[in-house]
Amino acid sequence: MNKYTLLFCLYLFSTISAIGQNYKNPVIPGFYPDPSICRVGDDFYLVNSTFEYFPGVPIHHSKDLINWQPIGHCLTRTSQLPLDKCGPSGGIYAPTLRHHEGIFYMVTTNVTNRGNFIVFSKNITGPWSEPAWIDVDGIDPSLYFEDGKCYLTVNPNNTIYLYEINPITGKLLSEGKAIWQGTGGRYPEGPHIYKKDDWYYLLISEGGTEYGHNITIARSKHIDGPYESNPANPILTHVGMNAQLNPIQGTGHGDLIQAPDGSWWMVCLAFRPQSGLHHVLGRETFLAPVRWDENAWPVINGDGTIDLEMDAPTLPLQPFVPLPTMNDFNEDTPGYEWNYLRNPNPEDYSLTERPGYLRLKGTDITLDYIDSPTFIARRQQHINFAAGTAVEMGKAKAGDEAGITLYMNNNAHYDLYVEQTRDKEQKVVLRYKLGKMTHIANEITVPNGKICLSVQGGNNDYTFSYSTDGKKYITIDKMDTKYLSSETNGGFTGVYIGLYAVSPYKRSNSYADFDYFIYLPQD
Ligand code: 6LW
Numbered sequence: 001m002n003k004y005t006l007l008f009c010l011y012l013f014s015t016i017s018a019i020g021q022n023y024k025n026p027v028i029p030g031f032y033p034d035p036s037i038c039r040v041g042d043d044f045y046l047v048n049s050t051f052e053y054f055p056g057v058p059i060h061h062s063k064d065l066i067n068w069q070p071i072g073h074c075l076t077r078t079s080q081l082p083l084d085k086c087g088p089s090g091g092i093y094a095p096t097l098r099h100h101e102g103i104f105y106m107v108t109t110n111v112t113n114r115g116n117f118i119v120f121s122k123n124i125t126g127p128w129s130e131p132a133w134i135d136v137d138g139i140d141p142s143l144y145f146e147d148g149k150c151y152l153t154v155n156p157n158n159t160i161y162l163y164e165i166n167p168i169t170g171k172l173l174s175e176g177k178a179i180w181q182g183t184g185g186r187y188p189e190g191p192h193i194y195k196k197d198d199w200y201y202l203l204i205s206e207g208g209t210e211y212g213h214n215i216t217i218a219r220s221k222h223i224d225g226p227y228e229s230n231p232a233n234p235i236l237t238h239v240g241m242n243a244q245l246n247p248i249q250g251t252g253h254g255d256l257i258q259a260p261d262g263s264w265w266m267v268c269l270a271f272r273p274q275s276g277l278h279h280v281l282g283r284e285t286f287l288a289p290v291r292w293d294e295n296a297w298p299v300i301n302g303d304g305t306i307d308l309e310m311d312a313p314t315l316p317l318q319p320f321v322p323l324p325t326m327n328d329f330n331e332d333t334p335g336y337e338w339n340y341l342r343n344p345n346p347e348d349y350s351l352t353e354r355p356g357y358l359r360l361k362g363t364d365i366t367l368d369y370i371d372s373p374t375f376i377a378r379r380q381q382h383i384n385f386a387a388g389t390a391v392e393m394g395k396a397k398a399g400d401e402a403g404i405t406l407y408m409n410n411n412a413h414y415d416l417y418v419e420q421t422r423d424k425e426q427k428v429v430l431r432y433k434l435g436k437m438t439h440i441a442n443e444i445t446v447p448n449g450k451i452c453l454s455v456q457g458g459n460n461d462y463t464f465s466y467s468t469d470g471k472k473y474i475t476i477d478k479m480d481t482k483y484l485s486s487e488t489n490g491g492f493t494g495v496y497i498g499l500y501a502v503s504p505y506k507r508s509n510s511y512a513d514f515d516y517f518i519y520l521p522q523d
Contacts (some may be wrong), residue, residue: 023066024308030381031282031494033269034094036255047097051493053339056081056092063318072125072335074106083342086112088409089491096142105167108140116141118170132170138344144193153191160191179225182206183233190253205252213252236300243305264290274383275460277460282494327517329358342372357513362501363380368410377498384522387497388454389514395421402501402512404453410482416464428466430476434483441477
């Protein structure tokens with residue numbers, strides 16, 4: 001056998017062995033809720049909601065529905081994503097992504113500012129257009145294209161309405177028609193229309209995005225109804241006895257997709273409770289196989305539940321190179337995993353002023369404000385993880401602080417930081433902010449210079465440590481994960497691990513230099 005035959009055989013073997021493998025859920029872990037998916041040829045693209053974070057609506061790419069790689073965001077400019085004073089879990093709600101005749105469309109709602117809008121782009125990585133605002137109430141807009149027409153579904157007044165729309169201008173071209181209210185569950189939302197064979201299918205979510213969440217479906221021979229409910233509804237839910245011990249809960253908000261091989265799949269959101277019934281990672285993106293039964297209704301993974309370990313044949317797997325665990329800050333711009341709070345002031349961040357360092361310039365906007373503190377963060381994507389950084393204060397004045405934060409929202413965050421003291425010394429401080437309470441767990445005077453800060457995440461606790469030499473770490477305290485959970489704080493987001501800087505002075509020339517950032521998944 002010559003070299004090429006051998007390589008070909010190896011390739012064939014790897015492809016064949018890849019088909020039929022099981023896969024793990026969630027397929028996109030961490031705060032990636034409200035997934036919407038579309039396919040162009042062999043390429044799948046998926047978007048999620050982002051609320052008060054910037055840039056908005058991350059885009060992932062996949063060849064196999066299981067391995068996903070971040071490739072950008074739809075909303076990268078303040079003009080597309082005004083988030084001024086947007087409260088926690090305001091801003092961008094569920095998006096829908098569709099591709100039609102060479103153009104990608106993303107439709108979503110900025111619940112804090114002007115409501116529903118569409119952006120479009122010829123390329124999935126943008127640049128995406130300015131918003132075309134839609135004069136309609138409700139959330140979770142979706143688009144469906146057919147015969148040169150485009151239809152909008154959206155849910156004002158707890159009812160799914162259908163409109164004809166111009167997807168470029170956002171102008172409504174017809175009166176709205178109420179087409180379904182679901183099966184009686186609260187918050188009928190997340191509607192999507194699909195056509196398969198002779199039927200229009202209307203997929204929605206009901207029950208709210210907590211433990212009662214579920215997915216139902218109706219169908220009609222005509223796009224504007226009447227829609228008949230599937231007698232087997234809900235088609236996906238974890239409220240039943242068959243999922244009472246399932247580590248995945250709150251399954252809902254799905255979108256269907258057909259793969260090039262003809263197989264059908266659903267992406268949906270769900271969460272993973274930890275430390276009792278608390279979830280801190282936010283709502284994540286899951287994948288389920290779909291089959292159509294003899295009466296032409298979709299069946300999700302057999303019994304309408306999903307698992308962490310999925311027992312299902314997959315498309316040929318095409319993994320991507322994972323993100324490195326260590327970020328040396330050697331790039332000139334932050335990677336797609338980094339987010340800001342609301343609309344950031346670009347002058348407060350630099351990766352070029354000191355090559356190999358992330359420089360943050362603190363302002364008097366603290367993490368407690370509904371505003372844009374100097375804060376750049378990535379999602380906590382794993383229940384068990386280790387994260388760390390090393391921070392050096394520059395030209396610091398008394399009261400300047402910089403460090404690492406576990407941030408759920410302005411009312412719930414744990415901060416491990418270096419603070420400049422009045423007498424030109426510094427201290428390491430661990431502070432908990434929970435509602436109206438701010439508690440300093442400990443403060444330790446340390447020598448001037450670079451300080452390493454680390455956080456270890458686990459099921460019940462976060463453990464906070466520091467080091468003055470990068471070798472010997474001293475644990476300061478442990479704090480419960482559950483107080484940062486969605487159950488404790490409400491809202492739709494998950495915990496971020498942030499690097500931040502604050503100064504008591506509105507504008508000073510002080511700064512903090514972060515040497516590296518490590519995020520090590522340990523699930
Ligand atoms: C979203 C709605 C929902 O718009 O929660 O879980 C809302 N589903 O469909 C916020 O994500």
